[in-house]
Amino acid sequence: MQAQYVLIGNSAATLAAIDSIRRYDQQGRIILINREQGPAYSRVALPYYVGGEMSLEDLLIRRWYDYQRQGVDLVDGATAMGIDAGTSEVVLSDGRTVRYEKLLIGTGSACIAPPIRGLDTVTPHYLWTLDDAKSMKAAAEKAHTAIIIGGGFIGMLAAEALRKLHVRLTIIEMTPQLLPQLLPQLLDAEAGTLFTQAVRDEGVTLRLGSRVEAVAPKNGRVEATLSNGATVAADMLVVAAGVKPNLSCVANGPCAVSTGILVDEHLSTDCTGIYAAGDVAEVKDFLSAGRAIHAIWPTAVDQGRVAGACMAGAKLVYPGSLGMNVVKLFKLTLAELGRFREEPADDVKLLSGGRDLYRKIVVDREGVIVGAVYVGDENGVAEMGVIHGMIRRRARWRDLARYHLPRITYATLLHAAAHHG
Amino acid sequence: MKQIIVHQEKCTACRDCELACSFSHEGVFNPALSRIHVNDFYEEEFYLPMTCVHCADAPCATVCPTVAISKEPDGQILVHGERCIGCKMCLLACPFGVMGFHSQSGVAHNCDLCRHIPNSPQCVAFCVPKALEYAEVETAATAQQKIYAATIQKSLLAQAGQSAH
Numbered sequence: 001m002q003a004q005y006v007l008i009g010n011s012a013a014t015l016a017a018i019d020s021i022r023r024y025d026q027q028g029r030i031i032l033i034n035r036e037q038g039p040a041y042s043r044v045a046l047p048y049y050v051g052g053e054m055s056l057e058d059l060l061i062r063r064w065y066d067y068q069r070q071g072v073d074l075v076d077g078a079t080a081m082g083i084d085a086g087t088s089e090v091v092l093s094d095g096r097t098v099r100y101e102k103l104l105i106g107t108g109s110a111c112i113a114p115p116i117r118g119l120d121t122v123t124p125h126y127l128w129t130l131d132d133a134k135s136m137k138a139a140a141e142k143a144h145t146a147i148i149i150g151g152g153f154i155g156m157l158a159a160e161a162l163r164k165l166h167v168r169l170t171i172i173e174m175t176p177q178l179l180p181q182l183l184p185q186l187l188d189a190e191a192g193t194l195f196t197q198a199v200r201d202e203g204v205t206l207r208l209g210s211r212v213e214a215v216a217p218k219n220g221r222v223e224a225t226l227s228n229g230a231t232v233a234a235d236m237l238v239v240a241a242g243v244k245p246n247l248s249c250v251a252n253g254p255c256a257v258s259t260g261i262l263v264d265e266h267l268s269t270d271c272t273g274i275y276a277a278g279d280v281a282e283v284k285d286f287l288s289a290g291r292a293i294h295a296i297w298p299t300a301v302d303q304g305r306v307a308g309a310c311m312a313g314a315k316l317v318y319p320g321s322l323g324m325n326v327v328k329l330f331k332l333t334l335a336e337l338g339r340f341r342e343e344p345a346d347d348v349k350l351l352s353g354g355r356d357l358y359r360k361i362v363v364d365r366e367g368v369i370v371g372a373v374y375v376g377d378e379n380g381v382a383e384m385g386v387i388h389g390m391i392r393r394r395a396r397w398r399d400l401a402r403y404h405l406p407r408i409t410y411a412t413l414l415h416a417a418a419h420h421g
Numbered sequence: 422m423k424q425i426i427v428h429q430e431k432c433t434a435c436r437d438c439e440l441a442c443s444f445s446h447e448g449v450f451n452p453a454l455s456r457i458h459v460n461d462f463y464e465e466e467f468y469l470p471m472t473c474v475h476c477a478d479a480p481c482a483t484v485c486p487t488v489a490i491s492k493e494p495d496g497q498i499l500v501h502g503e504r505c506i507g508c509k510m511c512l513l514a515c516p517f518g519v520m521g522f523h524s525q526s527g528v529a530h531n532c533d534l535c536r537h538i539p540n541s542p543q544c545v546a547f548c549v550p551k552a553l554e555y556a557e558v559e560t561a562a563t564a565q566q567k568i569y570a571a572t573i574q575k576s577l578l579a580q581a582g583q584s585a586h
Contacts, residue, residue: 044486061488382518389516410517411460411469
C-alpha cells in the first residue's frame with residue numbers, strides 16, 4: 001500500500017489533520033492506520049457510555065461515509081510496529097507495509113501500569129479505549145463494589161460513571177489529595193479537609209496518601225494490600241494511574257524521542273516528512289521556554305490541524321501548547337488555564353466574586369496574564385474562554401484591572417481599548 | 422448571513438433582551454438563562470450586549486469532542502444538546518465568552534437566533550432603543566460606512582462653508 005499522506009491513529013490529532021490536509025490538497029491519497037475497529041469515537045465521552053448516559057452509537061464522531069467523502073482509506077485492526085525512514089515505510093502488525101510521502105504519528109497515550117505486585121493475576125480495568133470502556137461497563141453492571149487506584153482526572157471520571165451504576169467505591173490515591181494536579185494548588189489544608197469530607201459524605205471510601213503494594217484474586221474478588229499492611233477487597237479493580245505517550249511504533253527509531261516524540265513548530269520530527277501531533281508529541285510550550293506535553297483533546301486538535309497543513313505544504317506555525325482543564329467534582333466546577341501555579345516572580349490576583357466563587361489570575365513579572373483558575377458554578381466557566389484568548393494574545397493585567405467584577409467578558413477588553421487606547 | 426448586529430451607542434442596559442431570550446427559550450424571566458448578556462460599565466455609561474457571532478471557523482465546533490456543535494447551512498453555529506456531554510471545552514474555547522452552560526439540562530448553549538420562531542430573534546424584537554438589529558452582516562457593514570461617510574461629508578461641507586467666509 002502507499003499514499004501521499006499516511007496517518008497513524010484514529011482520534012483527535014489525525015482527524016483534525018485530515019480536515020486540514022483536505023483544505024489544501026483535495027487529491028492526495030490518505031491512508032489512516034487504526035489499531036482498533038471502525039470509525040472514530042470520542043474518548044472524552046467514554047465515561048458517559050460506562051455510566052449509561054450514552055449508547056455505543058452516540059460515541060461515534062465519524063461514520064464510514066465521512067472517511068469515504070474525505071478520500072481516506074481506513075485500514076482497521078492494524079497496529080503500526082515500526083517505521084523505516086530509509087524506505088519511507090510503516091510496518092504493520094500483519095506484516096504489510098505502507099509507503100508514505102508524509103507521515104503523521106498520532107498514536108496518543110498509553111495507560112501506565114503501576115508497579116504493583118500481582119497486577120497480572122487479576123483483571124485491571126483501564127479507561128482509555130472503547131474496548132476498555134465496554135469491559136469496564138460489563139464488569140460494573142455485575143459488581144457491587146470497586147477499588148479505583150488513582151484519584152486523578154480519569155479516576156474521578158470512572159468514579160462518577162460507576163456511581164451511576166450504583167457501585168460502591170474505594171478510591172486509593174497515593175498523594176494526600178484527590179486531583180493532585182489541581183486541588184492542592186486551590187485548597188488550603190482546611191478547605192481540603194472539607195472537600196474530602198464532602199466526598200466521603202457521598203458514600204465514597206477514600207484512602208488518601210496510600211499506596212497499593214500488591215493485588216491478588218481472593219474468593220472471586222480482588223484484594224489490594226496497602227503499604228501500611230491494610231487490605232481492601234472489592235468485586236472489580238479500576239486502574240487510573242496516569243498515561244504516557246504511546247511510543248511503541250518509534251521504539252526503534254527513526255525520530256528523536258524524549259518523553260514524547262520531539263517536534264518543531266511545524267509539528268515535524270527530526271526526520272524529513274515525518275510529523276507527530278497530539279498526546280504523543282513533545283512540542284514547544286506556549287508559556288515557558290521549554291517543551292511540554294499537554295495531553296488534552298483541544299491541544300491534539302490544534303496540533304493535528306497545524307501538522308496536516310504543514311504536511312500539505314502550507315507552512316503554518318504552531319504557537320505552542322497551553323494546558324487547560326475543566327472538571328465538575330460533585331457540586332463544584334473547577335477550571336484551570338496555563339501557568340495556574342504561580343512561580344516566585346509572578347503576581348497573583350485573587351478576584352472576589354461571592355461565597356462559592358474562587359477566581360485567580362496569575363500575571364508574570366512583565367504584567368502579562370499567564371494563567372487562571374476558576375472554582376464555582378458551572379455557568380461561570382465562560383469567562384475562562386475569554387481569559388484563554390487573552391493568554392494566547394499575551395494580554396496584560398492592566399487591560400482588565402478595573403473590570404473584573406462580576407464576570408470577565410470580552411466586552412471588558414473592547415471597553416478598555418475604547419477608553420484607554 | 423443574517424445575524425444579530427449590535428449598535429452599542431444605543432444600548433441603555435434595560436436588559437429586556439435578556440428577559441425576552443430567557444422567556445422565549447426557557448419559559449421564565451431569568452437573565453442568568455439568557456444567551457445574550459449586557460455588559461455594563463455604569464460609570465462611563467457604556468453598555469455592550471454580546472452574544473454568539475456564529476464564527477466561520479468556530480473554535481467551539483472545532484474543539485467539541487463529541488461533534489455536538491455544527492455550522493449549519495444557514496451559517497448558524499448550532500449546539501446539538503442530545504450529543505453534548507457537558508464537558509465545557511467549548512466554553513474554554515470561545516474567546517468571546519458567549520458560549521453558556523445550562524446547569525439543569527447539563528448542556529452548553531449559545532444564541533440560536535431563535536430557531537423556534539423563524540426570522541425573529543426575540544432580543545431584537547423587544548429591544549426598545551433599537552440597539553439590536555437582525556440583518557445581513559455584510560450589508561450592515563456597508564450601511565455603517567454610509568453613516569460615517571455622511572458624517573465626514575457634513576464636516577467637510579461645514580469647513581468649506583467656514584473657509585468661504
